[in-house]
Amino acid sequence: MEKFVKLVSIAAPLLEPNIDTDAIIPAPFLRSPSLNLANGLFFNRRFDGNGKPIEEFILNRAPFSSAKVLIGGLNFGCGSSREQAVWALKRFGFRCVIAPSFGEIFYDSCFKNGVLPIVLNAADHKKLAAEVELSNFKIEIDLDAQIIRAGGLEIGFDVPPRKRDALLQGLDEIGTSMLSIDAIRDFRSADRIRRPWVYDLETR
């Protein structure tokens, strides 16, 4: 997995609540694994019915079209489990999403793709959104120090320690779990005796 250590970039604010994963990547882009998900990111908001970019939409404007940080609103990434939502954001260039709360599946999926989701309390979130606007939307994310810097503002943030380590080192989660495969198999062998009806399926 791609490491995440420090990021200096533009922050794109998209502060409305309940931006769901259907909005992030509409279903038609999930039909084929060969589609370029960056083209589908926020498709129904980025493009009109004729496929023309909608200029008012923030990601169609400089400097936000090259932003690597998205400041979202409450319940960002709620709804469908589609990991393509994270892939689309990453393919477009985003490496960090900051919001007061996240849909839980989306939140987990971010970490698995080298994208850092940061939960900020409502007060800090509001302060940050105001500050980036005053400082040309420049932002710095320091995962090692767990600090967001924007203008004169420094905001600390929490991130689960193991998830943080995995991002800092670019650890592959499956590879790490495979180190425990013997323990997993031993557990399952014992379970086959405890709950044989669960494994009866394998004989059918």
Add this chain to the structure above:
Amino acid sequence: MPQPATMFEKIWDMHAIRDTGDGIYLLQVDRHIIQEMACSQAFDGLKRAGRKIECPGLTLGVTDHIVSTKAGRNFGSFEGGREALDLMSRNCLENGIRLFDITDPRQGIEHVVAAEQGFVLPGCTIVCADSHTATNGAFGTLSWGFGTSDVEHVMATQAVLLKKPKIMNLVIEGSLSPGVFAKDVILHVIGQGGTQLGRGYFVEYSGSLIRGLPIEARMTICNMSIELGSRCGMIAPDQKTFDYLAGRPFVPAGALWEQAVNYWRTLPSDPGATFDKTMKIDCGHLAPQITWGITPAEVTGVEGRVPDPSSFSDSLQRENAEKALEYMDLKPGQMLSDIAIDYAFIGSCTNSRLSDLQAAASVIKGRKVAPHVRALVAPGSSTVKREAEALGLHQIFKDAGFEWRESGCSMCLAVNDDQVPAGKRCISSSNRNFEHRQGPNSRTHLASPASVAAAALEGKIADVRRYI
């Protein structure tokens, strides 16, 4: 005496391989369901890493999302889905995974098929790259949705990493009056609790109303847990659960069955067990519920009105309501029963089972769909379709003017060719009324199948209780 435990704790402890730190556990997975929209990348990743599927026999493949529901369909009926279906066939074949493709008589929506075939057993952990996997919690399981990375993790290890959640006991009391269904209950609960109530929790639904519900209705309740913000909902198994499962194709028989049932009877939460949160919601005098907005929490009784955004004291709620009314093209104070509809859809993993079709059919029997409405039924599985046809329901639907389609996710999510055109309004028995969900610029009102049927007849949102 052991400490009283919740059902969650009992099942969790039976599956916890180890705590990997930070409260994130490695858990044994009993059942893995895969579908064509979310797993080809996982197969690719597995192959690249030179790994094999750890337990193909505990995995079930289903194609349901990107499939055509046209009568007489084949792999090419929806060209846009061809690649995904072909990849699914090839990947399942190469890896020895049982697949119900569109030619299989057992095909259908994964969250309908799994229980119907007995792939779901109480006390199991069941995972799937689909947020509505919680449906299977109706059988006393821990079932949750995740992303494609986790699909690959389960393929490689038959285990999954999950942070131990908090547990909420959601006590739902009351009994349902005629014309009011499980869908109305869960919509009301989401309306009362909001879309973030369940964040960080697995939810156990309990109380007199839940105990009184038949199994398929319990599945509807658990199905929409994600709309409450929770990845997993569950209901304790009881005699109804065992009666539903007995004799289904993948359910163990004979001595194994007896052994299993004896264990399953120990699963319900013990009296005095501690939950992290308990909440009571009275659903005793509920009216049929209809959403008016763009989140499932924006819902009210059918005799109600579209709210006036200025009536919300909270500024965020006010802005949300303004945005919802604009997207939905509704006016503050408008009667719900004055809202004309263009489409009526009965289907989806929430409400497409035989009992759902029976409820809708009893409303429309001998009546006609309003001339300007396009009405569709997509049965939840090919099995449901055959069972409904054996009861003559298809004839009732067709006579009324409904399209009687093949099974699949259909018009729930606009990933196949069943879509609501821009600017059109659909009353739908599905689970999400998000902007653009049923097609770009489509408008969705969520309701029970019976309420969808009533609206189809009147061409506008209608109180189904008039037809009961």
